[in-house]
Amino acid sequence: MRAAIFFLLTLFYCSSAVAADLAITVRTAAGKAVADAVVTVHPVEAPAGQAIRFPWPLQMDQRNLQFDPFVLVVPIGGQVTFPNRDGVRHHVYSFSPAKRFELKLYGRDESRSVRFEKAGVVALGCNIHDSMVAFIKVVDTPYAAKSDASGAAVFRGLPNGAAVVRIWHPYMRAPNNEVVRQLNLREGAVTEAVAVDLRTPPTRSGVY
């Protein structure tokens, strides 16, 4: 299936002299909202390194034979817990270069945790249940957001100036599953739209 993303960058007038707002909406060519796209903003003049914190919990549940959430944005060095909410055991693994690990069979209400030291994409699977697939996006910027059900990702208080904006989705039909935009952020609101394809998610429902 061909998919497209409308990447809307809306610039708003902002009263603050040092901060800009960025609003992004990700859509397919057919206008269908695309959720779970990870948008990261990398200002050219990066602020001093400091520990990145996100307001969402760094937790990948296994619930109803599915990972939840489907895509989890994790700051570099972040520790993610993998609580099992199902009555069956799971065998969580990843062969991704960003983080190879394996959580051998564990049961209900057990939890394991893994620390992600490298930025990149980690594809999660369960060796028992092939239909369980999730992705952890390890980012090295504090400005990261995931598109919601309406395909929108909104940033507030971004520093003015040139910035690289990356929009990534696990099934995006593009190099490294992402598209890159060079934007000049200034006071006020910025919007931009980019169209990209989505692949058919393979084996979300399993083979057999």
Add this chain to the structure above:
Amino acid sequence: MTELFARPSFTRLSTKLAVLYAGLFGAILIFVSLAVFTAITHNATRLVRDELQASGTVFDRIWALRSEQMRESAALLSKDFGFRAAVATSDAATVRSALQNLHARLGIDLAVIVGVDGRIVTDSGRSLGPAAEPLYRALDSGEGVGGVFMLDGMPYQAVSAPVLSPTLAGWVVFAAKLDDREMASLERLAAFPLQAVVLDRRAGGAWTPATGRVGDAERGRVSRFIADAVASGAKAPLVLPGPAGGSIAMVKPLASLNPASPAVLLLRYPLARAMAPFEPLIRTLVLTGAGGVLLVVVGSFMLAGGLAKPITALDEAAQRLARGEEDAAVVVDGRDEIARLAESFNAMAAEIRDREAKMRRDAETLVVALDRAEAANRTTNQFLANMSHEVRTPLNGVLGLSHVLATTVKDPTQQELVAQVIASAETLETLLSDILDAAKLGARETEVRLEPFALDVCMRAIVAAWSGRAEKRGLRLVVDIAAGAERVVLGDPARLRQILDNLIGNAVKFTHQGEVRLTVRAGGQVARPRFRFEVSDTGVGFDLAMKERLFQPFQQGDSSATRRYGGTGLGLSISRGLAELMGGVLDGAPRSEGGSIFFLELPLALVAGADLTQSRASA
């Protein structure tokens, strides 16, 4: 319209019956044989069809079962964590080791990993060659693919399972050869020795056998048959034409991993082999039928012989009867129709014999009576002839002496008396002459003397003799001889003259005014010339009713005529007798304008090259 078939004719009843019965029996035999043969063929065909259908189902089961087994194995392998890890990390050595392990353990012929990037790792390390590309495309277009692909000309039944890590990393492909051994095991499973063949079609060409055997001679037919079956989507077995009735065949399309190279399984069974079990039955049927025909022929010959015997006897008796043999009866045997016919025949033969005897007796009586009558007639005529002759001698004396007396008598009254005596004597002489002629004719003593004479000369002489008498009565006497009648002929001029004298004399006698005409015409065929002499007058004529009496002796037109005209009434009778004696016809008729006409038709032979002068001299 031309007769297409000459209707056969058999002269003997036995042949007829034999042909009839043998024909009937043969027709029934052929009908029954056809029915039996059709039933057998139908039955055999149905059996083969059912078996093929069943074998097709068996094949489907085998196919599905093995697919399932291989797929399960492939799925197990694809879910093995270590294998997943090896595929995900492109650890080719580990992958190959795992594939070799399963190849040996499961007895599959080929184990392959196809990566999503198109990289292929096989168990044996061999390259898939041209098969790799279509295989990859088939896998890439879907998941869990199962089907046939060709590798080095060998069809493989392949299944696949995706390798997820957790996204799709590639596919495990397990494949088993559809080789001759496989076809043989399929044939063993069938009740019939089926001929199972896997065929594929490369680049849109003909269907060629990949495994199994198809004779070179029938490749074209088989290829066309498969093409038709695939095009029509036929599911049921069909007749594949070929020698000895061809085969019943079923085409099962095999899912192919390469759309450009489709493959089918062809199950065949020759009809001739299906018919083989029925051959003894057919042979028995044919032998029994031939024996039956022979029996019918012999039987009908014997039957017809019995039937024909009394008929032949009747035939022979009829022939005896025809020959007039005494014993024409038939021996009657039995009470059937033929026996009744024989009885009727016997009765008829007896009746004919009786009637013949009676007729013979009657005829003898008649002959005797006839002889007696003829003898009496001859005696009468002889008597008349003799009497005439005897009377003529004294009459001649009376005449001669009367003539002498006439010269000596001077007295007119006496002269008149003498003249009357002379006239009476002459009349008596004429009468005697006529009686003599009539008697001679009656006694068949009149002879015809043939001599050549010229017709025209003879006619003129006759007319000249009568011209004086006619002139005296104030009548014209005319002679009219047609050009073709001036011929020299062979005949009896004296008798001809006697007839014509009589006719002309009558005409002159019964005509008071007008003319008497003699006409002569030639006619008849060239080889048998006839001449027609007509004497017509303008006299009293006669009624048609009188005609037959005219030609009777001693008769005249009516009794008063004798008184008025005199005469004996013998003339026409004698003339007709003479005419008939000369092979001619004499007849007469009243003329419509008054008077009468008498005509004589005589056959007279022409005298070729006769000199007219000579004949005139002889006339």
